[in-house]
Amino acid sequence: MNLSKSMYADVLVLSPAGRLDHDNCAAFHSALERYLEEPGSTAARGVVFDLGALEYVSSAGLRCFMLAAKQARAHGGKILIAAMQPVVAEIFEISRFSMILEAFPTVRAALESLSPESALAYDRA
Amino acid sequence: MAANGQQLDTMEKANAFVERRFPFSLRRTYGGHSACVEFEPGSKEYFVCDMGSGARAFGEHVLARNAGQPAVVNVFMSHVHWDHIMGFPFFGPAYLPGTRIRIHGCHDVIEHAFRLQQSPPCFPVPFDHLAASIEFIRLPSGQTTQVSGVAVTPKLQLHDGDSYGYRFECGGKSLVYTTDSEHKLESDLNTDGFVQLFRNADLVVFDAMYSLADAVSVKADWGHSSNVMGVELCQIARAKRIALFHHEPANDDADIEQILRETVRFEELTQQGHRLEVLAAYDGLELDL
Numbered sequence: 576m577n578l579s580k581s582m583y584a585d586v587l588v589l590s591p592a593g594r595l596d597h598d599n600c601a602a603f604h605s606a607l608e609r610y611l612e613e614p615g616s617t618a619a620r621g622v623v624f625d626l627g628a629l630e631y632v633s634s635a636g637l638r639c640f641m642l643a644a645k646q647a648r649a650h651g652g653k654i655l656i657a658a659m660q661p662v663v664a665e666i667f668e669i670s671r672f673s674m675i676l677e678a679f680p681t682v683r684a685a686l687e688s689l690s691p692e693s694a695l696a697y698d699r700a
Numbered sequence: 701m702a703a704n705g706q707q708l709d710t711m712e713k714a715n716a717f718v719e720r721r722f723p724f725s726l727r728r729t730y731g732g733h734s735a736c737v738e739f740e741p742g743s744k745e746y747f748v749c750d751m752g753s754g755a756r757a758f759g760e761h762v763l764a765r766n767a768g769q770p771a772v773v774n775v776f777m778s779h780v781h782w783d784h785i786m787g788f789p790f791f792g793p794a795y796l797p798g799t800r801i802r803i804h805g806c807h808d809v810i811e812h813a814f815r816l817q818q819s820p821p822c823f824p825v826p827f828d829h830l831a832a833s834i835e836f837i838r839l840p841s842g843q844t845t846q847v848s849g850v851a852v853t854p855k856l857q858l859h860d861g862d863s864y865g866y867r868f869e870c871g872g873k874s875l876v877y878t879t880d881s882e883h884k885l886e887s888d889l890n891t892d893g894f895v896q897l898f899r900n901a902d903l904v905v906f907d908a909m910y911s912l913a914d915a916v917s918v919k920a921d922w923g924h925s926s927n928v929m930g931v932e933l934c935q936i937a938r939a940k941r942i943a944l945f946h947h948e949p950a951n952d953d954a955d956i957e958q959i960l961r962e963t964v965r966f967e968e969l970t971q972q973g974h975r976l977e978v979l980a981a982y983d984g985l986e987l988d989l
Contacts, residue, residue, distance in 0.1 A: 597932075597936075637912065638916050662969055665965065669927075669963070669966045671912065
């Protein structure tokens, strides 16, 4: 599983790709912790997970998103989910993670809800 | 109206119509008894997990099948929280002289708990007045013990005061009973241990009380698990069937049916070359292994 990052104004966008499951969730969690603790990201308004390239997420992977949300909240930030593929969206629904993490159909819509500046930066990129 | 134009002039036709046209949650109920699960390994003796409120109906079944004659009943206790022992004072065979009841478990407080709930002012019949011969047998956790031809392997589970899951094996079939058990997703040791317990099981009776989101957030450390975790563990262990068990009491029949539908769908979405049959336990459910 790959994890790439982009910064749009004051919002960090993290894009995991592939499958997130029991075998790689520990590495994913460590990477998230690093990103969320990086200077700059803690001051960011929030983090958007662009799940457009995430094919599958297991319960252990879902827990990583929840821990990231807790970590972001501790810094006054917010975690949003965006652009889920249908299978991943169904897993969010069945697990009821859809009730604890806010999701948007597109990355831009998620950025717009956090800050207009980040949406404009996304449009320009 | 669904029945318009139908010829439903006998009870058989009416029942068949209801069975065909309506979901389980409308034509029946999942029930509300607390844990009491019998299994029949083909022995004259009886085998049952926990003595929740379902023990009353189980006792009637034992008395009827034995035509009032004394039976030997092997009980396996997950733990002694009240919902798992509350049926015992109403377990009919306990009042029949000659009945032998062997209560197995890994806790050292089982006898104390059984006696306590029949002490004044909780119940009018003291434990010592029961007519059956009642033994309490301590099983070693993590080791296999033969009990009347059944191989019994208890496993320590995460629950307040500890609970134990059981793997039962007999005649080439295996049953896992695992309730009141929380699974910590961050623990590989937890996952590996339960995968070993569930390995190739014909049926896993699984504590699916909460949604996954609740189990890892607001209800973390409450000692229960979720449908999603159950399916994942069974898939890794290549178990054949999972019965969602210990339903959240706040859920009505329609809610449980919805959770079952979603869990079946989750299994479809996540299966990788292994098919797991998903069902939701209800009072009176009988399965052939």
